[in-house]
Amino acid sequence: MVEKNLDFRSDTTTWPTPEMREAAAKAAVGDMGYGEDPTVNELERVAAEVFGKEAALFCTSGTQGNAVSVLAHTDRGDSFVCEARAHLYTIERGHWSVIGSLIPKLVKGVDGFLPPDDVRVAIGRRRRAGPKTSLLCLENTHLSSGGSPLSPEQMKEDYDVAKEYGLGVHTDGARIFNAAVALGVDVKEIAKGSDTIQACLSKGLAAPVGSVVVGTESLIEKAKYYRGMLGGSMRQAGIIAAPGIIALTKMVDRLAEDHANAKVLAEGLQRLGIELRLPLKTNMLFIDYTGIGWTGEDWSKACERLGWKSRGGAMGTRLVVHYGIEREDIEAFLEGLEKII
Ligand SMILES: Cc1ncc(COP(=O)(O)O)c(C=O)c1O
Numbered sequence: 001m002v003e004k005n006l007d008f009r010s011d012t013t014t015w016p017t018p019e020m021r022e023a024a025a026k027a028a029v030g031d032m033g034y035g036e037d038p039t040v041n042e043l044e045r046v047a048a049e050v051f052g053k054e055a056a057l058f059c060t061s062g063t064q065g066n067a068v069s070v071l072a073h074t075d076r077g078d079s080f081v082c083e084a085r086a087h088l089y090t091i092e093r094g095h096w097s098v099i100g101s102l103i104p105k106l107v108k109g110v111d112g113f114l115p116p117d118d119v120r121v122a123i124g125r126r127r128r129a130g131p132k133t134s135l136l137c138l139e140n141t142h143l144s145s146g147g148s149p150l151s152p153e154q155m156k157e158d159y160d161v162a163k164e165y166g167l168g169v170h171t172d173g174a175r176i177f178n179a180a181v182a183l184g185v186d187v188k189e190i191a192k193g194s195d196t197i198q199a200c201l202s203k204g205l206a207a208p209v210g211s212v213v214v215g216t217e218s219l220i221e222k223a224k225y226y227r228g229m230l231g232g233s234m235r236q237a238g239i240i241a242a243p244g245i246i247a248l249t250k251m252v253d254r255l256a257e258d259h260a261n262a263k264v265l266a267e268g269l270q271r272l273g274i275e276l277r278l279p280l281k282t283n284m285l286f287i288d289y290t291g292i293g294w295t296g297e298d299w300s301k302a303c304e305r306l307g308w309k310s311r312g313g314a315m316g317t318r319l320v321v322h323y324g325i326e327r328e329d330i331e332a333f334l335e336g337l338e339k340i341i
Helices: 018-027 038-051 062-073 116-124 152-164 177-184 187-191 217-229 238-250 255-271 296-305 327-340
Strands: 055-059 079-083 104-106 133-139 167-174 196-200 210-213 284-288 316-320
Touching: 018 238, 038 055, 038 196, 038 210, 038 238, 055 062, 055 104, 055 217, 062 133, 062 167, 062 210, 062 217, 079 116, 079 196, 079 316, 104 116, 116 133, 116 217, 116 284, 133 152, 152 187, 177 187, 177 196, 177 255, 196 217, 238 296, 255 284, 255 327, 296 327
Parallel strands: 079 104, 079 133, 133 167, 167 196
Antiparallel strands: 055 210, 196 210, 284 316
16 A cells, blocks of 8 residues: 655655665665675666666765766866756755856756757867866756756767867756656667666665765776765665665556556646646646736635645646655545645
8 A cells, every 4th residue: 555645746755665764774784885785786786777777876965966977078168068957956956166166157947958059069168178068967857947858869968069179978867767757768769868877776666765876997996985975985875775676676667557547637727727838747736826916825725625745836837746745635625635725
């Protein structure tokens, strides 16, 4: 039985499955700092295999995974190219500036895709006298575009431009499995378009903690150095790595259920006069309730009455569908909402 978790705010609110809790309790452990935690080592082996990369690194969070990856690709004072609303640029406390002394060069994406010519322009800017541009960062799925997946072909287009100029490529793949499932491709195909990828275990895949970074042996070795610097060299971390193995091996295919449930939710809301601000692509909806004359307060109160957590913004909000929310919950929510409206 799936424990109900009626929370639309984010897929970060997912709870571990009963199997994950049991695996955590029984996990074989050792000192990860000495490379001796067998469960962490197994998680890293599985992650490298799933992505078809040489090596992997278990990190405490997506932010840490992105930070150590960006540092692994760059020298202090370098610049990097990324999408103007990328999570890494807008949300992560500027680790690239504070720790890396890096200079961002922003490109406006189209549904999260960076037009190759614009990437060329960004790299080329001040090339002769300016800072060395050493990294291109992508985000898949792209959060600010409504959880848009980038296809292997799109990734390759930007990857090829990066390689033309000798740049490394890092992908913030917090929700890369949502992309793979939505596109119906193996995540290995998407991963070919990036030298390193950070993938969150703790979002739609429902593990309680952590991310993996995958890539070449040499980049992962560098990332490991920076993980140590950022306090990510943990001790008996097998307890939190064990759910991560289940996340990677057993929780990926079920993301299709979230996408299907998000579609049912979107269609139901539209029937009630609530619009989508962005097209639905994966597991997140960006809605606008001004058409029915509602404010954020109206939305929040209605959700609270129905037993759901959802923060209402002035004109609309984001709803994320995830493990712990089932079809019957969405249907009950829509029925309740209709009565309130
Ligand atoms: C696109 C994206 N990247 C990175 C992160 C950071 O992950 P974490 O919260 O584990 O640091 C998030 C978190 O929500 C995210 O949505």
